[in-house]
Amino acid sequence: MVLLVTEKQADRPMPTLTVPEIPAAMREARLHGIRSVKIFAESARRDATGEISLVPDALMARAVRAAKDAEPDLAVMTETCLCSYTDSGLCYVTDVRGRPDIPATVDVTARQAVAHAVAGADIVGPASMVLGTTQGARTALNDQGYGSVSVMPHVIFWSSLYEGFRRTMGATPKAGVDREFQINPGKPEQFIDAALQLVQDGADMLLLEPAMFTADVLTHLKQHTRAPLFPFSVSGEYTALTSLDAKTGRRDVRRLIELFTMLKRAGADASVTYAALDIARQLSG
Ligand SMILES: NCc1[nH]cc(CCC(=O)O)c1CC(=O)O
Numbered sequence: 001m002v003l004l005v006t007e008k009q010a011d012r013p014m015p016t017l018t019v020p021e022i023p024a025a026m027r028e029a030r031l032h033g034i035r036s037v038k039i040f041a042e043s044a045r046r047d048a049t050g051e052i053s054l055v056p057d058a059l060m061a062r063a064v065r066a067a068k069d070a071e072p073d074l075a076v077m078t079e080t081c082l083c084s085y086t087d088s089g090l091c092y093v094t095d096v097r098g099r100p101d102i103p104a105t106v107d108v109t110a111r112q113a114v115a116h117a118v119a120g121a122d123i124v125g126p127a128s129m130v131l132g133t134t135q136g137a138r139t140a141l142n143d144q145g146y147g148s149v150s151v152m153p154h155v156i157f158w159s160s161l162y163e164g165f166r167r168t169m170g171a172t173p174k175a176g177v178d179r180e181f182q183i184n185p186g187k188p189e190q191f192i193d194a195a196l197q198l199v200q201d202g203a204d205m206l207l208l209e210p211a212m213f214t215a216d217v218l219t220h221l222k223q224h225t226r227a228p229l230f231p232f233s234v235s236g237e238y239t240a241l242t243s244l245d246a247k248t249g250r251r252d253v254r255r256l257i258e259l260f261t262m263l264k265r266a267g268a269d270a271s272v273t274y275a276a277l278d279i280a281r282q283l284s285g
Pocket residue numbers: 079081083091127128154156161162163164165166171179233234235236
């Protein structure tokens with residue numbers, strides 16, 4: 001289940017919820033047999049380096065605490081990235097010439113991973129695809145006494161399916177469309193190399209994005225690593241493959257169920273989806 005958390009109730013392209021709404025959502029998830037939630041949090045404030053994400057009362061920290069307080073047995077996963085916090089909307093820190101500052105990005109991402117662990121996260125998720133962020137998060141977590149917190153980096157192809165998420169979370173890059181370190185979908189071997197490198201760097205599992213267009217690399221990776229593989233069905237898949245049934249008020253998720261059935265055949269250990277509750281309701285009749 002994916003939760004997009006905003007400060008106030010908001011009318012956005014994707015469904016969002018506020019911190020006080022989290023406990024009820026967690027309870028309903030547990031009652032439906034959902035075992036984990038992936039949390040994204042917007043930020044009202046931004047800065048050049050994304051270090052604004054490290055303040056103790058950050059929305060992500062409050063959201064993680066609310067989720068764990070409500071249902072301690074459900075695993076909480078976070079997105080560990082800078083695009084909701086930088087003025088530029090980029091996933092990384094930039095230097096004076098506007099180029100990626102890799103050491104600074106690794107540093108802020110690692111500190112963010114620790115902040116998420118302190119708040120109670122079970123699994124952090126470096127999502128910039130900047131080389132070194134997974135290793136940096138792993139090392140920082142170990143150094144701070146959070147060796148049991150897992151690291152699940154995102155492995156991402158360029159896609160037009162992220163627009164709804166970016167507009168909802170204010171994570172649209174100010175310049176360009178395709179993010180610097182995401183992979184050209186015409187180069188599957190680069191995706192596979194990046195994924196296997198992340199496992200070498202200490203990733204406990206991998207989040208493959210977007211779910212529907214990573215099925216081929218998923219099958220390939222399944223034969224080359226024992227790390228659990230989780231397709232992430234992104235915002236555009238939710239909007240393109242589901243619809244609201246005006247008569248019943250229910251969301252028709254049959255096409256997503258077909259997608260996840262295929263991904264399971266292809267080697268997925270589980271899938272991460274915005275429609276988890278709708279699917280659970282549908283499957284339980
Ligand atoms: N910051 C990386 C990230 N984290 C979540 C998504 C997309 C998720 C979705 O569309 O649901 C992306 C891709 C992007 O912003 O380029």
